[in-house]
Amino acid sequence: MAASIVNSLLGKLASYAYQEASRAYGVYEDLKEFKDTLSIVSGVLLDAEEKKNKQHGLREWLNQIQDICVAAEDVLGGFELQDKKKKVMKASGNTMVKVRHLASSSNPVAFRRNMAHQIKEIRGKLDKVAADRTKFGLVSVDPRLAVQGRETYPDVDASSVIGRENETNEIVNLLMQPHPHGDADGNKSMCVIPIVGIGGMGKTTLAKSVFNDKRMDKLFRLKMWVHVSDDFDIRKIIIKIINSATASFLTSSSTPSSGLAHLENINNLDIVQLVSRLKQKLSGQKFLVVLDDVWNDNRAKWLELKDLIKVGAPGSKIIVTTRSNYIASMMGDVSSYDLKGLSPKDCLSLFVKWAFNEGEEEKHPNLVKIGKEIVKKCQGVPLAVRTLGSSLFSKFDTSKWEYVRDSEMWNLEQKNDDILPALKLSYDQMPLYLRQCFHYFSLYPKDHIFDSYVMCSLWVAHGLVQSLNGSEKPESIARKYIDELHSRSFIQDVNDYGSLYQFKVHDLIHDLALYVAKEHFVVVDSHNRNIPPQVRHLSIVEKEALGHALFPESRSVRSILFPIIGVGLENETVLDTWVSRYKYLHYLDLSDSSFESIPNSISKLEHLRFLDLSRNDKIRTLPNSICKLLQLQVLLLGGCTMLEHLPKGLGKLISLRHLIVTTKQSVLPYDEFASLIHLQTLSFHDCDNLKFLFRQKLPSIEELYLESCHCLESLPLNIFPKLQTLYINNCDKLNLLLNNESPMQTLRMKHLYLTSFSTLVTLPEWIVCAMETLETLLIMNLPDLKVLPKFPTIMTCLKRLYIVDCPQLLSLTSNTHLLTALEDLRIDGCPELCRKCLPQSGEYWPMIAHIKSVKIGELTGHEEE
Structure with missing residues (x-):
């Protein structure tokens, strides 16, 4: 965990914002020297983590590093805060009253001197501890080189493969098909078929079954x-291919076994000789190559190898097994074969095979019954089934089986080739910035539906996302992190709705997150009464857990969250304790709480970046002191249905980027909103008295969400010149067809969601103004909608089109086939339109058959092979 804190600090210190501010305050050189020492420490932390269980002194050394880094976080946090106060004073006209109100120190020289002293003191401590690294023989380790996979071979006993018959036949059928892209010459003479899945899913076993078919x-x-x-060493791979080709020829040859004498030692040949020998073996031959367990994401290396081996006869095939969707798409000529889990029946058969000698299970029906419950936690992953089954082999004590059933996977003992070590290979392969983001999945329960907004906000709040050039938005960088986690098979069941991205995490991946996060990320429930003092992130999943005096007095706590809807804080006394105890909190989730007021002391949480008060239906007012939280980036007030008005001084929240509002106000304070120059996401939920938003421009807003604002009448889109996402739901009086504001031609919208308009017969004409940029269009629950706008030929960006619960809509436009960028089409709740779009038989099918993913109604769907 020390590595994560060090990496986060390095990211901050390398960022454009820190470099500029440190120069302004005259502490640039001090921070640079501190950063240099951090970089040295960072290089050996991986080695230290690997060795700490064998050396007690090393564990203490890591704890010292961590304590120093926590102190450094606090100092840098004060540095950021002072910079924000300076900006607010400048924007406020710098009157003496405001200076006294906002400035923690009226003497900038004294602040600079104090800051330099603190940095020097921390740097001295770090230098001293860092020097001790030589005592432990630590070396700098590249995490990618630390990954060691288990060598595989093609031989397999067919009787030992359970539940993969259908998959084997499907892959064999793919191998028997011609190249999907036509001619049989050049690089199209060889087709690459990727098999993708998380570690332990059985990719190698499936490849063996196919290979030996x-x-x-x-x-x-x-x-x-x-x-x-x-x-991915080209030379080593060439040698393996040559040796495997020779063995294959000798095995299939009718010559006697003395033919093995033709095997030669080619390890000493240079690369030119090896390439020549490779071509001799493969030229003109129709071959099958299995490249098992590929981790290389360097496309240049792959293309180099591919060019060397594409000398075979037309119809040659390559099977690639990998955990990475990106690698699969980079190498594959056809869509990846996404390997799913085994059925419950096959899982039980496999479990019995590993837990009992043949026939022995018949003597222990009670254990088999427990075994059925045990395999549920394996979620269809064969290696997990094998791990748990083999751990119970020859153990007939019911209590031991119940312990395995009731324990989290990460708490069970694991051998080197068991499921958690296998999954940890994927974790070790990730860059450090992605590993520290992955830890946060451990704070949520299994089967939780994540959305990109929450995870991105969480990472950004803790400084895990840094823009090195000062221009790229942290939300964009965080979204790329989620895409990368998906590529590496760490998230699944992805639904991309354009501006929102929902996904789940496999139970075993969740266990891995718990395993690697350990004592720094703690889930609090009624059974967990032992919260370690070094905890940094607390997740509370049961109301009953709040009755215990569990929470440590630690300056390290950075997050408190309630991840389950309906579970919130009921005791204001506990909140007072948190505010006084955890003054360096970055992330405070008080959603679904049920207290009537927030204490004025909330302003003491000066380092707070994220505050969620959603669905607090008793709060009537918020203290104006909340507007002293100058670091606050996200403020969520959605569902606070009793809130009379927003706090005064909202415009001082100069760091605010995302704001969700529920209020009884009928008029909003424009001047306050106009001062929020970094605000990019603005949402209004259940604002029953709001008739209009604003009349002047809010140039920073990029996303606007309006939900259940029943009195809202007008929406002048021209006041949001940078608007990219518009979501409107259940706003009865809003007349979308009347928008005479100009110039509408400036609309650059990417995502449009229109739902629950009971009287809308046609879509507003202003949509045409966004046709050149629109990527997502969702229309849902429009019972009177009869016609779609004619999609012009310039609409080349539309990727997602969702039409749901529009029963009067009978037809698509005649030029739907011109939507060449369309990848995802979903139509449901439109009976006649669904009938016309049915695969093969529907009259509209020829217009939409080219789309990668088509889902029509609840009973049918089409996925491009």
Whole structure:
């Protein structure tokens, strides 16, 4: 965990904002020297983490590093805060009253001197501790080189493979198909088929089943198996292919076994000789190569290897197994074969095979019954089934089986080739910035539906997302992190709705997150009474847990959250304790709480970046002191239905980027909103008295959400010149067809969601003004909608089109086929339109058959192969 804190600090110190501010305050050199020492420490932390369990002194050394880094976080936090206060004073006209009110120190020289002293003191401590690294023999380790995969081989006992018959046949059928892109010359003579899945899913086992299938012997003259793993060394791979090709030829040859004498030692040949020998083996041969366990994401290396081996006869095939969707798309010529989990029946069969000697299970029906419950936690992953089954082999004590059933996977003992070590290989392969983001999944319960907004806000609040050039928005960077986690198979069941991205985390990946996060990320429930003092992030999942005096007195706590809807804080006394105790909090989630007021002391949380008060339906007022939280980036007040008005001084929240409002106000203070120059997401929920928003421009707003604002009548879009996302739901009186504001031609909208308009017959004409940029269009629950706008030929960006619960809509436009960028089409709750769009039989099918993903109604769907 020390590595994560160090990396976060390095990211901050390298950012454009810090460099500029440190120069302004005259502490640039001090911070630079501190950063240099941090960089040295960072290089050996991976080695220290690996060795700490064997050396008690090393654990203490890591704790010292962590304590120093926590103190450094606090100092840098004060530095950021002072910079924000300076900006607010400048924007406020710098009157003496405001200076006294906002400035923690009226003497900038004294602040600079104090800051330099603190940085020097922390740097001295870090220098002293860092020097001790030599005592432990620590070395700098590249995490990518630390990953060691298990060598694989093609041999397999067919009787030991359970539940993959259908998958084997599907892959064999793919291998028997011609190249999907036509001719049989050049680089199209060889087709690459990727098999993708998380660690332990059985990709290698499936590849073995296919490799040894008798149909392959008839189809391919040569079959070669190459275990690649993390070291994508072209020379080593060539040697493996040559040796495997020779062995394949000798095995299939009718010559006597003395033919093995033809095997030679080629390890000493240079690369030119090896390439020549490779071409001799493969030229003109129709071959099958399995590249098992590929981790390389360097496209240049792959293309180099591909160019060397594409000398075979037309119809040659390559099977690639990998955990990465990105690698699969980079290498594959066809869509990836996404390997799913085993069925419950097959899981139980596999479990019984590993837990009992043959036939022994019949003597222990009570254990088999418990076994059925145990395999549920494996979520269909064969290696997890094998891990738990083998751990119970020859153990007939019911209590031991119940312990395995009731324990989290990460608490169970694991051998080197068991499921958690297998999954940890994927974790170790990730860059450090992604690993520290992954830890936060441990704060949420299993089966939780994540959305990109919450996770991105969480990461940004803790400084895990830094823009090095000062221009790229942290939300954009965080979204890329989520895409990368998906590519690496760490998230699944992804739904991309344009501006919102929902996903889930496999139970075993969740166990991995718990395992690697350990004592720094703690989930608090009624069973957890032991919160370690070094905890940094607390997640409370049961109301009953709040009755215990569990919370440590620690300056390290940075997050408190309630991740389950309906579970919130009921005791204001506990909140008072948190405010006084955890003054360096960055993230405070008080959603679904049920107290009537927020204490004025909330202003003491000067480092707070995220405050969620959603669905607090008793709060009538908020203290104006909340507007002293100058670091606050996200303020969520949605669902605070009793809130009379917004706090005065809202415009002082100069760091605010996302604001969700529920209020009884009929008129909003424009001047306050106009001062929020960094505000990019603005949402109004259940604002029953609000008739209009603003008349003047809010140039920073990029996303606007309006939900259940029943009195809202007008929406002048021209006041939001940078608007990219517009979501409107259940705003009965809002007349979308009447918008005479100009100039509408400036609309650059990317995502448009229109739902629950009971009287809308046609879509507003101003949509046409966004046709050049629109990527997502969702129309839902429009019972009177009869016609769609005619999509012009310039609409080349539309990727997602969702039409749901529009029963009067009978037809698509005749030029739907011109939407060449469309990747995802979903139509449901439109009976006649659904009938016309049915695969193969529907009259509109020829217009939409080219789309990658088409889902029509609840019973049918089409996915491009």
